[in-house]
Amino acid sequence: MEQSRRGGQPTLRDVAERAGVSAMTASRVLRDDPQVLPATRERVRAAAAALGYRPNEVARSLRLGRGTGLVGLVVTNLANPFYSRLALGVDSVLVQDGLKTVIGNTGQDPHAERELVADLVARRVDGIIAVPAGADQRHLAAAAAEGVPVVLASRPPEGFAADCVLVDDFGGAHAATARLLERGHRRIGFLGSPPAVHTGTERLRGYAAALADAGLTADTRLIRQGQTEPREATRAATELLALPEAPTALFCSNNRNTIGVFRAIRAHRAAGEAEVALAGFDDFELADALGLPLTLVAYDSDELGRAAGRLLASRVRAGGSPTPPRHLVLPTSLVEYGG
Amino acid sequence: MEQSRRGGQPTLRDVAERAGVSAMTASRVLRDDPQVLPATRERVRAAAAALGYRPNEVARSLRLGRGTGLVGLVVTNLANPFYSRLALGVDSVLVQDGLKTVIGNTGQDPHAERELVADLVARRVDGIIAVPAGADQRHLAAAAAEGVPVVLASRPPEGFAADCVLVDDFGGAHAATARLLERGHRRIGFLGSPPAVHTGTERLRGYAAALADAGLTADTRLIRQGQTEPREATRAATELLALPEAPTALFCSNNRNTIGVFRAIRAHRAAGEAEVALAGFDDFELADALGLPLTLVAYDSDELGRAAGRLLASRVRAGGSPTPPRHLVLPTSLVEYGG
DNA sequence: CTGTTAGCGCGTTCAA
DNA sequence: TTGAACGCGCTAACAG
Numbered sequence: 102m103e104q105s106r107r108g109g110q111p112t113l114r115d116v117a118e119r120a121g122v123s124a125m126t127a128s129r130v131l132r133d134d135p136q137v138l139p140a141t142r143e144r145v146r147a148a149a150a151a152l153g154y155r156p157n158e159v160a161r162s163l164r165l166g167r168g169t170g171l172v173g174l175v176v177t178n179l180a181n182p183f184y185s186r187l188a189l190g191v192d193s194v195l196v197q198d199g200l201k202t203v204i205g206n207t208g209q210d211p212h213a214e215r216e217l218v219a220d221l222v223a224r225r226v227d228g229i230i231a232v233p234a235g236a237d238q239r240h241l242a243a244a245a246a247e248g249v250p251v252v253l254a255s256r257p258p259e260g261f262a263a264d265c266v267l268v269d270d271f272g273g274a275h276a277a278t279a280r281l282l283e284r285g286h287r288r289i290g291f292l293g294s295p296p297a298v299h300t301g302t303e304r305l306r307g308y309a310a311a312l313a314d315a316g317l318t319a320d321t322r323l324i325r326q327g328q329t330e331p332r333e334a335t336r337a338a339t340e341l342l343a344l345p346e347a348p349t350a351l352f353c354s355n356n357r358n359t360i361g362v363f364r365a366i367r368a369h370r371a372a373g374e375a376e377v378a379l380a381g382f383d384d385f386e387l388a389d390a391l392g393l394p395l396t397l398v399a400y401d402s403d404e405l406g407r408a409a410g411r412l413l414a415s416r417v418r419a420g421g422s423p424t425p426p427r428h429l430v431l432p433t434s435l436v437e438y439g440g
Numbered sequence: 441m442e443q444s445r446r447g448g449q450p451t452l453r454d455v456a457e458r459a460g461v462s463a464m465t466a467s468r469v470l471r472d473d474p475q476v477l478p479a480t481r482e483r484v485r486a487a488a489a490a491l492g493y494r495p496n497e498v499a500r501s502l503r504l505g506r507g508t509g510l511v512g513l514v515v516t517n518l519a520n521p522f523y524s525r526l527a528l529g530v531d532s533v534l535v536q537d538g539l540k541t542v543i544g545n546t547g548q549d550p551h552a553e554r555e556l557v558a559d560l561v562a563r564r565v566d567g568i569i570a571v572p573a574g575a576d577q578r579h580l581a582a583a584a585a586e587g588v589p590v591v592l593a594s595r596p597p598e599g600f601a602a603d604c605v606l607v608d609d610f611g612g613a614h615a616a617t618a619r620l621l622e623r624g625h626r627r628i629g630f631l632g633s634p635p636a637v638h639t640g641t642e643r644l645r646g647y648a649a650a651l652a653d654a655g656l657t658a659d660t661r662l663i664r665q666g667q668t669e670p671r672e673a674t675r676a677a678t679e680l681l682a683l684p685e686a687p688t689a690l691f692c693s694n695n696r697n698t699i700g701v702f703r704a705i706r707a708h709r710a711a712g713e714a715e716v717a718l719a720g721f722d723d724f725e726l727a728d729a730l731g732l733p734l735t736l737v738a739y740d741s742d743e744l745g746r747a748a749g750r751l752l753a754s755r756v757r758a759g760g761s762p763t764p765p766r767h768l769v770l771p772t773s774l775v776e777y778g779g
Numbered sequence: 780c781t782g783t784t785a786g787c788g789c790g791t792t793c794a795a
Numbered sequence: 796t797t798g799a800a801c802g803c804g805c806t807a808a809c810a811g
Contacts, residue, residue: 109586109587110561110586110587153582153586155558155561155562156562157502157562157564158562158563158564159498159501159502159508159563159564160502162498163496163498163499163502169498169563170563171510171542174543178528179524179527179528179531180521180524180525180528182519182521182524184524185518185519185521185523185524185527186519188518188524188543189517189518189519189545192518192543192545193545196545201542201543201544201559201563202542202543203510203540203541203542203543204513204527204531204540204541204542204543205540206528206531206532206535219494220540222449222494223494223495223496223497224497224498224508224509224540225496225497225498243492247448247449247492248448248449360725360726363729364729367729386699386726387699387725387726387729387730390702390703390706390726390729390730390731391726391729391730391731392729392730392731
C-alpha cells in the first residue's frame with residue numbers, strides 16, 4: 102500500500118516505479134496500446150492492480166485538451182417529476198458514451214442560471230443540456246459561441262443556433278381543448294406557467310386556437326398565468342370557479358397546475374357545486390387514481406431526455422464539426438382517466 | 441475576440457498578453473491578490489472582461505491538488521421521487537459551498553455501482569453521497585480509504601467508518617403497524633424491497649416488533665419482499681389478498697410498494713371484496729387524493745438530502761481532519777389521509 | 780519495444 | 796510590485 106503523497110491516490114509514476122519501467126510505458130499499458138511487450142505489460146498491470154491505481158481524469162482532460170466527460174444539466178426544479186425524468190433520460194444515454202451529468206438546479210432564478218452556465222463552461226463540461234427558465238438565452242448563446250455544444254429541451258433556441266427537442270405543445274393543447282369542446286363545454290379556463298415560459302405560451306396558443314376553431318374567443322378573465330406550484334394553482338382555480346360566470350372546464354398547461362387545480366375542483370365538488378371538467382398537459386403518476394375524469398396530454402417524457410442526450414452525445418463525438426442544428430418534435434397523445 | 445486556440449476559451453496568458461503583463465500578474469489580479477498596483481489591476485480586469493475570460497477549473501484543481509468541486513451522488517433510480525428530492529436537497533446545500541452534484545444513477549445494478557464509485561474517485565470528486573443498492577459496501581469503503589469523504593443516506597455504513605443520515609426506520613414502521621393493530625387488525629401483511637436493502641429489513645423489524653408487542657407473531661406467508669416497482673407490488677398484493685386467510689391490512693416499506701399495493705386494493709374493492717387497510721413508509725404527492733384511508737410514515741425528505749449535503753460539505757471544508765463519524769437519525773411521524 | 784522531452788493552464792516559490 | 800522557473804499527472808511527439 103505504499104503511495105507517494107499523503108493519503109492521496111497512487112499516480113502513474115508510482116505504478117511505473119513499482120513495475121520498473123518509465124511512466125510512458127506504464128501509460129501505454131493502461132491505455133491498451135498494443136506496442137508493448139506482453140511481459141512488461143503484465144508487470145505494469147500487476148503493479149497497477151496492487152496499488153489500486155486509477156488514472157487521474159483531471160490530469161487527462163487537461164493534457165488531452167478535450168473536456169471533462171461531464172455534461173451540465175440546467176433545470177429549474179428537480180423535484181418536479183418532469184425534470185427528474187428528464188434528468189434520468191439524459192443520464193441514461195450519456196452514460197453509454199462515458200459522460201456524466203452534473204446537476205444545475207436554478208430554482209427559477211435567472212441570475213443563478215447565468216452564473217451556473219458560466220461556471221459549467223469554466224469547468225470545461227463537454228456540453229450543456231438546458232431547459233432555460235426565462236426568455237433571455239444570451240448566456241446559452243455565449244456558451245455555444247465558445248464552442249460548448251448546447252442542447253435545449255422543451256424550449257427552442259432564441260437568437261442562436263442549437264439543437265433542441267420539443268414537445269408538440271401547440272398540437273397537444275389544441276387537442277385537449279378540442280376534446281373539452283366536443284363534450285359541450287363553452288366556458289373553458291386556462292391555467293399555466295408564467296408567460297415568459299415558451300411551453301406556457303405555446304400551449305396557450307393551442308388552447309386559444311381550438312376555441313377559435315369552434316367559433317369562440319378566449320375570455321381573458323378565464324386565463325391565469327404565473328402559477329409555478331400546485332398551491333398557487335389551487336388558489337387561482339378557486340378564484341376562477343367563484344366567478345359569476347364560472348368556467349365549466351379547465352385546461353392546465355403543466356402537471357404542477359393540473360395537480361393544484363385538481364384539488365380546487367375536488368373541494369368544489371365536495372361543497373356540492375357543479376362538476377367541472379379538467380384537462381392538462383403532462384401525464385403523471387397516480388393520475389388514474391384521482392377519482393375524477395381527467396384528460397391529459399401525454400408524451401414520452403423519458404424519450405425527451407434520451408433524445409436530448411443523444412443529440413448532445415453526437416455533438417461531443419463530432420468534436421465541433423459544423424453540422425446544422427437539429428430540431429426534434431415529440432408527438433403527444435390524449436389519455437383519458439376515468440372518474 | 442482574438443484567442444489563442446481554435447474555438448477554445450481564452451487562457452490566462454491571453455489575458456496577460458492583452459494587458460501587457462506576465463501571466464503571473466494576471467493570475468494575481470484574478471485571485472484578488474492585493475499586492476498589485478491598482479493601475480495594472482485595472483488593465484488586467486479590462487482585458488479579462490473583454491475576452492470573457494474564466495479560469496480553467498480543470499487546470500486549477502490539478503495545480504491546487506484539491507478535488508474538483510464536484511460531489512458524486514450515487515442512487516438507484518432518480519425517477520423515484522424519494523431520490524429526486526434527495527438530489528435536490530443535497531444540491532441545494534452543496535451549491536452554497538461552491539460544490540456541484542454529479543448524478544450517478546445505478547439502476548440497482550451492483551456492478552454498475554462499483555464502477556461508478558471508482559470512476560467518481562478517478563474524476564477526483566471532493567466527496568460521495570450514496571444510497572447503496574446492496575449490502576456490499578466495499579467499494580465505498582475503498583473510496584473512503586483513499587481519502588474521499590463518503591456520506592451515506594438512508595443506510596448505515598457497513599464495515600467502515602463514515603457519516604450517515606438515517607430515518608427512524610424501525611420506529612416509523614413500528615408506529616404504523618401499531619396503528620393498524622389499534623384498529624383491530626390481526627392479519628397484517630408486509631410488502632417491501634429486497635431483503636438486502638437496509639431500510640427494508642429495518643422496517644420489517646419494526647413491523648414484526650409491533651406485532652410481537654401485541655402478542656402476535658409475523659406470518660411469513662404474509663410477507664413479500666423484493667418488489668422494486670409499483671407493478672410488482674400490485675401483483676404481490678393481489679396474491680396476498682387471494683390467500684385463503686387473506687390479510688385485512690397491509691403495510692408497505694416504501695412508496696413504490698405503497699403505490700402498487702394501493703392499486704391492488706382499489707381493484708379488490710371494485711370487485712366488491714372486503715375493505716383492506718393500507719399503511720406505508722414514505723409520504724408522497726397526491727397521497728391525500730386516492731380516495732382510500734391511508735396511514736403513512738412521513739419524514740422530512742428534503743432534510744434528508746440537506747443533512748447529507750451538510751455533513752459532506754463540512755468534511756470537504758475540514759480537508760480530511762480525523763473527526764469521528766457522525767450518525768444522524770431523522771424522526772418520523774404518522775400521517776392519516778382520509779378516505 | 781521503450782524512454783526522453785515537452786507542455787496542457789494554472790499557482791506556488793523565490794528572485795529581481 | 797512584478798516576473799521566471801518549476802511542477803501538478805498525464806500523454807503526443809519524437810528519439811533510441
